Amino acid sequence: MLPFRLSVVVLFLLVSVLLPPFCLCIRSFRGDGLGLDGLSRFAEAPDYRNGKECPLMKNKESYVSSCDASFIHIAMTLDSEYLRGSMAAVHSVLRHASCPEHVFFHFVSAEFDPASPRVLTQLVRSTFPSLNFKVYIFREDTVINLISSSIRQALENPLNYARNYLGDILDSCVDRVIYLDSDVVVVDDIVKLWETNLTSTRVIGAPEYCHANFTKYFTDPFWSDPVLSRVFSTRNPCYFNTGVMVMDLVKWREGNYRKRIENWMEVQRQKRIYELGSLPPFLLVFAGHVEPIHHRWNQHGLGGDNVRGSCRSLHPGPVSLLHWSGKGKPWVRLDVKKPCEVDRLWEPYDLFIHGKDRQRLGFGSGSGSSTTTTLAGYSGYFL
Template sequence: MLGFGLNPVHLAVLAFILFSPVCLGIRSFPGRDVAGGDYGYEGFFRFAEAPDYRNGEECPAKGHKGYVSSCDPSLVHVAMTLDSEYLRGSIAAVHSILRHSSCPENVFFHFIAAEFDPASPRVLTQLVRSTFPSLNFKVYIFREDTVINLISSSIRSALENPLNYARNYLGDILDPCVERVIYIDSDLVVVDDIRKLWNITLTESRVIGAPEYCHAVFEKYFTDEFWSDPDLPRVFDSRKPCYFNTGVMVMDLVRWREGNYRRKIENWMELQRRRRIYELGSLPPFLLVFAGNVEAIDHRWNQHGLGGDNVKGSCRPLHPGPVSLLHWSGKGKPWSRLDARKPCPVDHLWEPYDLYKPHRNHRLNHQQMLLSASSSTLVGYSNYFI
């Protein structure tokens, strides 16, 4: 069933995911379910507790036993957003990284949660902790009014979510001692050791690294209003711009902060509010600032577009070549299609990392959950205000 519609190459990828020795560390399988919380909708999030992934002897020693500081130099830093709508995808992404990491205890997650998420950042923190009891992570509250007045309408309403723009503020949000981070979207899974991506060198003072796609028609990401202007296209005069997907980026936060790149992106967003120079949400400002000056990372680290186009969410196959990261960018999300019993063939590659357990007759009073979350000690819970 899992291989339905997949060619031999894709079956090999699935076999690698399911049956390969995915981690050099030590794992145990508790085998019990952990209840999540009612997050304000009709649904009830309930996740199985993930296996306890542990380091092998070859891993670098952490600076502290027990509590792990985000300033520990042995850590691999991963940043992603955390919200009730995409929580199932976020949990699967974290699970995939831990499962394939050679040193899972040395991965530190930075989660950015919206201030007014229906589940509240405290409940989301509780859910992550109950699903991954030994995970090293910190949750930051992102105030939506930081960016709400800069966001313009897009071709799809989901692209207007303020959390889509949180990546612009990582240099401000994360602790100053965090000098490098891998930013990932919540609709992907990693099927390789994340340390390989972490160790990529950003040459010639480049600020970000990402897979580039120079065969894409770059002009389509901007409107005729942009290209017909006598001055605006000149931003690309000194570089050869290529499309890259901002859902997977290695970011040098020292260079980011020094270059005030947050402000450079905001300047383009302010112009967009006045003149409508693009249609596609948070991506074009990144292209305007960085396209043509990106460290080109192997395409295996972002097999993107698996969610289909941004309107219909049609099925798409894997791209040719090796795979280290599968990304369901686009409208169609694998959990939604699987639940609807209308999955695309590639959605079965996401399924092994899904820890969601549908509620049967189990219900938890919302207010009891909120009280429990607010009264418990939540390690790594921070506020972020501009």
């Protein structure tokens, strides 16, 4: 019989081989409190429930499977730096959804985040007790050697590239997903975005901005290279923001679009063809082949530019989703008492409890609490 420690190592290696290389996941457990102070930093959200017009839930009291065909699937990243934004985004979706119990969140968390995926999962469950969700652990070594330097260090975070791997990370039964950045709030019923019709040739849908100067997203060496620039010769490319996308994962997997994006990232490592982070490879693969969605679903740029983070106002027209893309984040500007006018639109969805408010409301340090978490899959925490 193998010694216990050696048995554990062998088990870990077997799981690493059998599971996809892009993520590990952890099974449901009942925790006795992980001692993270962040567990008491967020107020519990209201318990949003379905109205009478919503379909009946299947197996409501038992284990909820992500394979339920009635679910609206939303994928987001989950990390300690943008956690406050993620919580506000989830809250906004539930608050405006006509059938909130039919929304299923897929959170992708970094393997080496300062707050472990277990802790982040427990925090989500304590803030949204009735939320349908699953946490996936993104193995950063999947992409770390493909990332090149960007104009802003935050854009080099490996987790920014997790959207490239959703087709591999999420359960194979999930054939469509809405991807949302962590710095958004939804102010409309998410089912309207979910029902976007992707035509037969379209893999993703997103608001397009064809008036933008498309050439600025790539360097002069790219445009002067007759072979590389020819990629756009047969299409009419328009800029689109990857922070809000409807994705057909069946077509994504069949077309191996993950590899197509990686190929361009490898070109970037050899010959610098763009300055931004994870956006340009998406443009190279999809620009000109995107299902256009109404601009109301991505009022982006509210964080200002990528250097100064200056204030910006809303674009004219109706709004269904607000997006603080750019350097400035609303929670940071609100905390330093220098908010932009649009940051007040984010504030009602913020569940963060500041120090004085925590004492007034009777919140402790977060240790000793007992919470049931809903994690699915297999544990990466063997050693």
